[in-house]
Structures are given as C-alpha cells and as structure tokens.
Amino acid sequence: MADESAYDLVELHEKATQTRIVVIGAGIGGLVSALEFAKLGMQVTVVEAGPRAGGAIRSGEVAGLPLDLGAESFATRGGHVRRLLDELGLSDRVVDPETGAGGAWVAGVPRIGAAPLPKGGVLGIPANPFADDVRRVLGWGGAWRAYVDRLRPVLTIGHADSLGALVASRVGRKVLDRLVAPVTTGVYSASPELIDPDVAAPGLNAAITRAGSLTGGVAMLAEERRSAPGGAVQGMRGGMGALVDALVERLERDGVEVRTGAAAESLERRPGDEWRVHLAADDEDGAEPLDAHGVVVATEEGAARRLLAAHAPGLDEDAPVPGPIVDIVTLVLDAPELDAKPRGTGVLTVPGSHRAKALTHATAKWAWIVDAADPGVHVVRVSFGSASEEPATSGLRDEEVAELALAEASQLLGVTLTRDQLRDQRLERYAQSQPASTIGQKQHTARARAAIRTVPCVGAVGAWLAGTGLAQVVPDAIAETDRVRRAVLFESDAASDASGEKDS
Ligand SMILES: Cc1cc2nc3c(=O)[nH]c(=O)nc-3n(C[C@H](O)[C@H](O)[C@H](O)COP(=O)(O)OP(=O)(O)OC[C@H]3O[C@@H](n4cnc5c(N)ncnc54)[C@H](O)[C@@H]3O)c2cc1C
Structure with a gap:
C-alpha cells in the first residue's frame, strides 16, 4: 500500500468527487455503505430490486398504526447502531423496552404449559x-x-x-x-x-x-x-423504519441516487479495473448499465454469489446456504384483557408444541405503540417458520392466516382472542440469512470474504457475511466500505508503486 500521507489532499478530494460508486441492495448494509462513500463526496448510486429501501427493516401501517413489520430493535452492544442514529439526528427517538412487563415467557412446557423464562x-x-x-x-x-x-x-x-x-x-x-x-x-x-x-x-x-x-x-x-455494558436492546419511537427514512433522506441530500425497482443482473469488469453494473431489463429507467470505479454488493447471499462468482475465483465452490423463511403476522386487536400483559413482553415456544415459533406482545414491550394506539388496542406479532420447519402460514389465504395467528396468539397469551376483536392484520415474509452462530458458518463466510477480497475495488456487506442483526451489519458495512474506498482511491497508485513507477 502506498504511503497515503504523500498524497496531495486537494488532488485526493478531486479524485474522490470524480469517483463513481454503485451499491447493490438498499438494506441497512447497503444504505450504510452508501453513506460512507458519500461522506468523501463520491458519486453514489444505490440500486434496489424491491419497491422500497430498508430490506428486512420494513414498516407500515396496520389498522392506522405505524408499526415495524420486521426488525423492531437493535442490540446496544458496541454502540455501533446508536452512533449511526446519533449521526442522523435520531438520538431523541431512541427508547428502551418496557421493563414493567417482566421478560419473556416460554410456552409448551410439558405439564405446566407456560412459565416465565428463567x-x-x-x-x-x-x-x-x-x-x-x-x-x-x-x-x-x-x-x-x-x-x-x-x-x-x-x-x-x-x-x-x-x-x-x-x-x-x-x-x-x-x-x-x-x-x-x-x-x-x-x-x-x-x-x-x-x-x-x-x-x-x-x-x-x-x-x-x-x-x-x-x-x-x-x-x-x-x-x-x-457488568459489561451493552447487553440490551433498544428501539425507536415510531419504529426502526425511521432509521431507513432518515438514511435515505441524508443520502439524497448528499446527492446519492437511491433507485428502487432496479435489480442488478450482472457485473462486468472493464479495462482499468473499472466496473459496469447491468440492470434487469424491467428496470423502470430503461435498464441503462451503470459504470463505476467501485462496487459494493449488499444483497442476500444467493444474489451476492451470483453477481460476484465470475470475478472472485473460488466463490462458486461453496453453494449459498439458504437461511430460514420466517413469516411475521402482525395483529392489531381490540383486547383490553391484554392490558394486564399476561405473558410479559412475549413468548418463546418449546419446538413442536405450537405451530407458531414465537410471539411478541408489542404493546407490552414498547410504550410508544401504546401512546399511538387507542385505549385497549393491542399489537401482537406472531412468528412462524425456522431452519427446520416451513412457516405454518405457507400457502394459506389471508382469512386462514388470521384464523391461525389468532388461535396461536390465544394459546400463547392464555387469553381467548376472537375474529371480531381483530382490527387488522398483516403478513410479511422474510428470507433470513443463515445465523452466524450456525456450525461451520464462520468458515463458510471467511472463505467467501477471502474470495471477494481478491476482486479489485469490489466489496460485499450484509447479514450473510456479518451475522444477523443491525449491531453486526452496521459496523461490518462501515469497515468493508472503508476497505473499498481506500482501494478505489489508492489502488492504482499502489499498483504503480509496486512496479516502481512512483515515488512514495
Ligand atoms: C423478521 C425479522 C426480524 C428481525 N428483527 C431484528 C431486530 O429486532 N433487531 C436486529 O438487530 N435485527 C433483526 N433482524 C435482522 C436484521 O433485520 C438483518 O440482519 C438486517 O436488516 C439485514 O440487512 P442487510 O442489509 O444485510 O440485508 P437485507 O435487509 O436483506 O437487504 C438486502 C437488500 O438487497 C436487495 N437485493 C437483493 N438482490 C438484489 C439485486 N440483484 N439488485 C438490487 N437489490 C437487490 C433486497 O431487495 C434487499 O432490499 C430481523 C430480521 C428479520 C427477517
């Protein structure tokens, strides 16, 4: 690597502002990566296949309440997510979960049914x-x-x-x-x-x-x-979707284009270690390819491997490990009987004992939802599906999903909840990445990272590499983007240093 102190800073700034970057995928990993490039004044385009940014952070209205439909909190460990929120001016929206509810419960215990989780x-x-x-x-x-x-x-x-x-x-x-x-x-x-x-x-x-x-x-x-700080989670008043909105707003203010409905189809290596990102033909803007000096792939594992395989020798030796499919059914209920928080903040289940995997009593966990809801109205999230089990909601019609989620919620909360109490419901499906703690996953991702690092001016971020959770994805995206930023700014000089053409 060249001695960076030897660079003319004005020249370096000029070079940064003329550097074009494409980030593929607008989940939290892609958005954070785009922000890091934009900080140096680089020209960044984010392409997102879906209709909106945020990936697994999804929010939306159910029965008029703005709610998180996917990720709903972040681990405080390391302070990484908090630093991002502070940077975006969102500090005053950070909230702790309610402690008065008592923690979570476990349901499906033989003989006793449900009990507080020790x-x-x-x-x-x-x-x-x-x-x-x-x-x-x-x-x-x-x-x-x-x-x-x-x-x-x-x-x-x-x-x-x-x-x-x-x-x-x-x-x-x-x-x-x-x-x-x-x-x-x-x-x-x-x-x-x-x-x-x-x-x-x-x-x-x-x-x-x-x-x-x-x-x-x-x-x-x-x-x-x-005794160590940061063993907890926090959320945001108004939901984690506010983080995505603030990131997109900041990026657009800094001149970054966040293009939704634009799926990257392939990556072409151009002369001089430059890149061309080809978009799927159904891109609304006519699928013009995007030329870039650097690319960060911030998609799920399957798409990332497909895009990078042709350029990263050895990357195709491991097949993507499909993670669990998880369905989250959000129910908004007229249920004053839940004011008593009968199962604390939620319930985990003994596998095989219920069709649902877990339940979060969101109005017991987050005071901001209670403040936003009418008295006696409760929000309950019922989750289905795991690595070993397809979600029980698969293939069901909306009406059947409601019936199943209500029946499971009734059992798990120990309170009968009926169809006429249901104000509205929403099902969201997620393909999770394989958890980092799965046996062999560490080696699997280490091999992928090593292969990707051989590709000049290209990086990859996201939960499939960093591990599931915002507290993992955010710092990893910052570090990986820094690596690519430096490569884009210094690599050509480093290469010439190596060949003895430039003093440093
Ligand atoms: C139901 C659920 C609840 C969760 N709850 C929490 C929580 O409470 N706290 C927490 O910390 N974590 C939680 N997580 C985990 C956390 O949400 C994820 O680890 C994190 O959001 C993943 O971010 P990412 O950027 O890696 O990927 P994603 O969010 O998956 O984003 C990848 C993006 O890439 C896009 N894409 C894919 N292919 C292409 C292509 N070819 N071209 C362009 N774009 C493409 C996708 O459309 C997607 O938007 C939860 C996850 C799930 C599924």
Missing part, C-alpha cells in the same frame, strides 16, 4: 438449576439432572462444537428441550444442534473449563455480561 442464564442454560423459576420449568427431576453437571468430573469436559450436544450431555434433555431450544429457535430460527457455542456465546467454552461445569461456566459468563 432469568440470569446464557442461551437459556441456567446458572442455578434449583432457582425457583428454573425448577418450575424443569421440575425436580430436571433440576437434579442439571445439578449433576456440577458433580461430574472436570476432565469429561472438552471443547464442544454443538450447543445441543453440550447441553444434553452436561445438563440433560429437559434443559435442552424446555429452555435452550425455545431460545435458539426464537432468536436464531435454528435448533441447538446446529448452533456453535463459540459463536453464539463467546467465552462459554473457556468459562466451562475454568468453572469445571457448564452451569458454573454459565454463572461466570452471566456475571461478566451483567
């Missing part, structure tokens, strides 16, 4: 099997079985590759089925057998070795997390 564990694994809230879910037998973990020889503890195998062998099937599986299915849409504990709970394997037992390791890790 507090203080890691991925559902309890620190203390005899704590009241844990014993209530496990029963005495399950609690004793989990306690045996403390008595077993330390030497039998080795490095575990599968969370499911680790939990079953150390603390028993009841902890696995009733506590851990509801959490991993609800959070990662994947069963514990598919989860790599090193990625899902960094530090757990080491803590187990130090403590000599799984529950002891969980207690240590839970304590460390309690």
Whole structure:
C-alpha cells in the first residue's frame, strides 16, 4: 500500500468527487455503505430490486398504526447502531423496552404449559438449576439432572462444537428441550444442534473449563455480561423504519441516487479495473448499465454469489446456504384483557408444541405503540417458520392466516382472542440469512470474504457475511466500505508503486 500521507489532499478530494460508486441492495448494509462513500463526496448510486429501501427493516401501517413489520430493535452492544442514529439526528427517538412487563415467557412446557423464562442464564442454560423459576420449568427431576453437571468430573469436559450436544450431555434433555431450544429457535430460527457455542456465546467454552461445569461456566459468563455494558436492546419511537427514512433522506441530500425497482443482473469488469453494473431489463429507467470505479454488493447471499462468482475465483465452490423463511403476522386487536400483559413482553415456544415459533406482545414491550394506539388496542406479532420447519402460514389465504395467528396468539397469551376483536392484520415474509452462530458458518463466510477480497475495488456487506442483526451489519458495512474506498482511491497508485513507477 502506498504511503497515503504523500498524497496531495486537494488532488485526493478531486479524485474522490470524480469517483463513481454503485451499491447493490438498499438494506441497512447497503444504505450504510452508501453513506460512507458519500461522506468523501463520491458519486453514489444505490440500486434496489424491491419497491422500497430498508430490506428486512420494513414498516407500515396496520389498522392506522405505524408499526415495524420486521426488525423492531437493535442490540446496544458496541454502540455501533446508536452512533449511526446519533449521526442522523435520531438520538431523541431512541427508547428502551418496557421493563414493567417482566421478560419473556416460554410456552409448551410439558405439564405446566407456560412459565416465565428463567432469568440470569446464557442461551437459556441456567446458572442455578434449583432457582425457583428454573425448577418450575424443569421440575425436580430436571433440576437434579442439571445439578449433576456440577458433580461430574472436570476432565469429561472438552471443547464442544454443538450447543445441543453440550447441553444434553452436561445438563440433560429437559434443559435442552424446555429452555435452550425455545431460545435458539426464537432468536436464531435454528435448533441447538446446529448452533456453535463459540459463536453464539463467546467465552462459554473457556468459562466451562475454568468453572469445571457448564452451569458454573454459565454463572461466570452471566456475571461478566451483567457488568459489561451493552447487553440490551433498544428501539425507536415510531419504529426502526425511521432509521431507513432518515438514511435515505441524508443520502439524497448528499446527492446519492437511491433507485428502487432496479435489480442488478450482472457485473462486468472493464479495462482499468473499472466496473459496469447491468440492470434487469424491467428496470423502470430503461435498464441503462451503470459504470463505476467501485462496487459494493449488499444483497442476500444467493444474489451476492451470483453477481460476484465470475470475478472472485473460488466463490462458486461453496453453494449459498439458504437461511430460514420466517413469516411475521402482525395483529392489531381490540383486547383490553391484554392490558394486564399476561405473558410479559412475549413468548418463546418449546419446538413442536405450537405451530407458531414465537410471539411478541408489542404493546407490552414498547410504550410508544401504546401512546399511538387507542385505549385497549393491542399489537401482537406472531412468528412462524425456522431452519427446520416451513412457516405454518405457507400457502394459506389471508382469512386462514388470521384464523391461525389468532388461535396461536390465544394459546400463547392464555387469553381467548376472537375474529371480531381483530382490527387488522398483516403478513410479511422474510428470507433470513443463515445465523452466524450456525456450525461451520464462520468458515463458510471467511472463505467467501477471502474470495471477494481478491476482486479489485469490489466489496460485499450484509447479514450473510456479518451475522444477523443491525449491531453486526452496521459496523461490518462501515469497515468493508472503508476497505473499498481506500482501494478505489489508492489502488492504482499502489499498483504503480509496486512496479516502481512512483515515488512514495
Ligand atoms: C423478521 C425479522 C426480524 C428481525 N428483527 C431484528 C431486530 O429486532 N433487531 C436486529 O438487530 N435485527 C433483526 N433482524 C435482522 C436484521 O433485520 C438483518 O440482519 C438486517 O436488516 C439485514 O440487512 P442487510 O442489509 O444485510 O440485508 P437485507 O435487509 O436483506 O437487504 C438486502 C437488500 O438487497 C436487495 N437485493 C437483493 N438482490 C438484489 C439485486 N440483484 N439488485 C438490487 N437489490 C437487490 C433486497 O431487495 C434487499 O432490499 C430481523 C430480521 C428479520 C427477517
């Protein structure tokens, strides 16, 4: 790399303003990437296949209420999303979830049905099997079985590759089925057998070795997390859609074109390491290709691999790993009986016990929705589908979706909800990326990144590489964009440095 301090800054600015960039995909990863390029005055065009920007952050009105229909919060970990919100002038819209509701519940527990999800564990694994809230879910037998973990020889503890195998062998099937599986299915849409504990709970394997037992390791890790800042989530008054609106507004103000209804079809490498992005013929603007000095691909994994395969040797050796399909049914209900928040902020389910995977009682979780709604009106989000199960809503007509979501919500909330209480409903389908904590996923994405990094002035961002969640995608998009920005500005000089043509 050339010595950047040797550059004429005026010349560099000039070069930046003449640099054309295309970002493919207007999810949060693509929008953040576009913002980073625009900060240097580069000419940026974002092309988005869908009718609107935001990707998995979708918002819309249901029964007159502005609601999040996909992502509804962000992890505060690392402060990355908060910094972005501050930068966009949205700090005063950041809100904490309600704590008065008590946390989430778990439903489908044999014999007892529903119970509050025990507090203080890691991925559902309890620190203390005899704590009241844990014993209530496990029963005495399950609690004793989990306690045996403390008595077993330390030497039998080795490095575990599968969370499911680790939990079953150390603390028993009841902890696995009733506590851990509801959490991993609800959070990662994947069963514990598919989860790599090193990625899902960094530090757990080491803590187990130090403590000599799984529950002891969980207690240590839970304590460390309690004292570390950022173990929480926050949301935004008016919904996370406001982040997308603010990003698009800022980008357009800075001269970035965000073009929706424009799907990138292929990438052509041009002489001089320049690029041409070909759009699908049905692009409303007549599908003129876009020429660029740099390109960032910010789509889901399948589209990214298709676009990049011809230029990144080895990228086609791994097939895209399809993630779970998840349907979120948002129900707006006249249901004053839900004012009591009967299941706290929501419910996770023991896999196989219900057709829904989880439920969020949005009006118990977010005060801003209560403020926006009429008294006694409640918003409930019922989710269907996981890595191992197609959503039960698949192929159903609207009327049938409403019936199924109402029946599941009634069961999960322990309150009968009828058709005439339903003000309106909305179903949104999402193809999630494979969670980063799935076994083998780390290596899968590392191979993809390595292949993509061989392509000059091209980068890739998004949840399939960074891991699911805004707190993962945002910082990764900033770092990857920085890499491409530097390549576009300095690479040709670096190449000439290497050939001895330029002093530095
Ligand atoms: C239901 C649901 C709830 C979630 N809840 C939360 C939450 O509460 N908190 C949290 O932090 N995370 C949450 N997540 C995860 C988070 O939303 C995602 O990890 C993140 O939004 C992904 O952003 P992305 O930019 O990687 O991809 P996406 O949002 O998927 O964006 C990719 C974009 O690329 C476009 N595209 C694809 N192909 C092309 C093409 N050929 N040309 C042009 N454009 C193309 C797509 O149309 C899409 O708009 C949730 C996810 C889902 C599905």
